[in-house]
Amino acid sequence: MKVILRNFDLQLKHTFTISRLSYSTQPNLIVELQSDGYSGFGEATSNLYYNNTVDSMRLNIEEIKLFIESIENETPEEFWSKAHSLLQHDLFALCALDMAYNDLYARKKGKKLYDLWGYTIHNNPKTDYTIGIDSIEKMVLKMKELPWPIYKIKLGTREDIAIVTELRKHTDAVFRIDANCGWSVSETINNAIELKKLGVEFLEQPLKADNWVGHKEVYNHSVLPIIADESCIKEEDVSKCHNHFHGVNIKLGKCGGLTPARRMIANAKKLGMKTMVGCMTESTIGISAIAHLLPELDFVDMDGTLLLSEDIATGITLSNGIISYSNLNGIGTTLL
Numbered sequence: 384m385k386v387i388l389r390n391f392d393l394q395l396k397h398t399f400t401i402s403r404l405s406y407s408t409q410p411n412l413i414v415e416l417q418s419d420g421y422s423g424f425g426e427a428t429s430n431l432y433y434n435n436t437v438d439s440m441r442l443n444i445e446e447i448k449l450f451i452e453s454i455e456n457e458t459p460e461e462f463w464s465k466a467h468s469l470l471q472h473d474l475f476a477l478c479a480l481d482m483a484y485n486d487l488y489a490r491k492k493g494k495k496l497y498d499l500w501g502y503t504i505h506n507n508p509k510t511d512y513t514i515g516i517d518s519i520e521k522m523v524l525k526m527k528e529l530p531w532p533i534y535k536i537k538l539g540t541r542e543d544i545a546i547v548t549e550l551r552k553h554t555d556a557v558f559r560i561d562a563n564c565g566w567s568v569s570e571t572i573n574n575a576i577e578l579k580k581l582g583v584e585f586l587e588q589p590l591k592a593d594n595w596v597g598h599k600e601v602y603n604h605s606v607l608p609i610i611a612d613e614s615c616i617k618e619e620d621v622s623k624c625h626n627h628f629h630g631v632n633i634k635l636g637k638c639g640g641l642t643p644a645r646r647m648i649a650n651a652k653k654l655g656m657k658t659m660v661g662c663m664t665e666s667t668i669g670i671s672a673i674a675h676l677l678p679e680l681d682f683v684d685m686d687g688t689l690l691l692s693e694d695i696a697t698g699i700t701l702s703n704g705i706i707s708y709s710n711l712n713g714i715g716t717t718l719l
Contacts, residue, residue, distance in 0.1 A: 386451045387415040388444060389718075390437045393666060394692045397525065400516040402539025402565030403432070409664040410437045413695070413718070414444065414479040416451070416487045423487025424696070424716050426669035427479035427636050432613075435636075440476040451480070459485045463642040474617070474639040481640025482672045486713035495675070496714055500645075502678035509704030510685045511535040511559055519549050526550060532704045533557040535587075535684055539565025544577050551581045559682075561587040564613055568597045575607040585657075585682075587632060588612035598627040610659055610682075618643050621650045630657025630681065641672060648679045662687040671698030671714045674706050695719055 393409040414425040429436045444451075447469045454462060462484045463477075470477040489496045497504060511533040514525050519542065526534060534554070536547060539562045547558065560583050566574065571589040578586070585608040590597045592613035601609055608629035615624050615631040617638055624631050631651050633644050648658050659682040660673050666688060673685045688694055689701060698716035700707045709715035 384452055384454050385417040386444065386448055387417065388441050389413040389415070390441065391666070391695050393664065393695070395664070395690050396692045397515070397517075397690075399513075399664070399690065401537045401561075402516070402563040411664075411666060411669075412437045412440045412476070412479055413666075413668060414483045415718075416480075416483040418487060419491065421487055421490045423483040423485070423490060423713060424668050424718065425479040425482030425484070425486065425640075425672070426665050427475040427482075428663045428665060428669075430475065430636065430663060433475070433637065435473070435475045440473060440479065443470060443473040443476045444480065454484075459488050459642055463640065467639060470639075475636045478636045478638070478640040481642050482635065482669070482714070485641050486672070486716070488713075490711075490713040493712060495708065495712055496641075496672075497675040497678065497708075500675070502675070504678055504708070507677040507706060508680055508683050509533055510683050510701060510706060511557075511704070512686045512689060513537065513561075513684065514550075516540060519546050522546060523550060523553055526553060529689065530554070530703075531556060533559065533584075535559045535561055535686075538562050543574060547578060547581050547583065555582075558583045559585055559587065559684075561612070562589040564588055564591045566590060568594075568600050571601045571609075572604050575605045579606050583607060585610050585629070588614065595623075595627060598624075602627050602629070608657065610657065612661065615647075618647055618650070621647050621656070622654065625654045625656060628656070630659055632659040632661045632682075632684070634661050634663055635669070635672065636663050641676070644676065645679070648676065652679075657681045659683060660685070664690060666691070667694050667696040667698040668714070668716045668718075671696075671709070671716045674699045674708060675714060677706060 611628040
């Protein structure tokens, strides 16, 4: 098996701001695995919050290149287990490899990935579209630029209720709120009361990731469901989030790929928690991989490609929140 690494700087349509940072360019790593005339593609983003860069991912994958090239007929689960033992210090790089291997494996089997997993796609959830923090006027304009049935609104400012109040005047869409660790316990409980009146469906990660006492208090007193993001990184975090959050938002890059994400989803369901998968401004490669998990999810945030000024691949398409798969096998993508 041959491994090819490519890095891209994805340009965003608008500067994207959350409670802790702003950016207009997203550096990403694309992994291609070639074997027997087939290619599988995977993707991972750089992310300063998790001390992860494209250069570090490339270096870590290069260091295990001989291992990757020695792989022959392992299942994705077997491949992930072996690769994890070598890359447990870089789960983003592991994610890109795992995604590419799942893609390659399914293409060799002549199946789409969701078919290989035995999933049916008839009741897939719709994706939201994210509105980053900006002036109220610009947030309204961003929403009008792309009418959508569900919006995820980034908050963590002194005007949070005013922002949502104004946005509500311009649409009857479902609102989801992501504070990205930007609120206190009292802010969360009080804001939830007002936001519920404004048609908000749930709150995502209002408190700092390690504030478990606060998470429990919010869980017990919030009038809106609370979904974990920064508090749910690895597989063991799902059980830790139980009775502290009503659901978990799983990110493929953070947990190490599709293989552990499927186990996390299954565990969350077993514990009676809501399931969600989110994106991290990936191209259509990473977003297409998320699409194959849809049958197991309650919510999904896979709007990364909609935020880009130019994509680097083809695959799934999004229209009014509805996800359509490509005709290709595997995750169904092709690099442009």
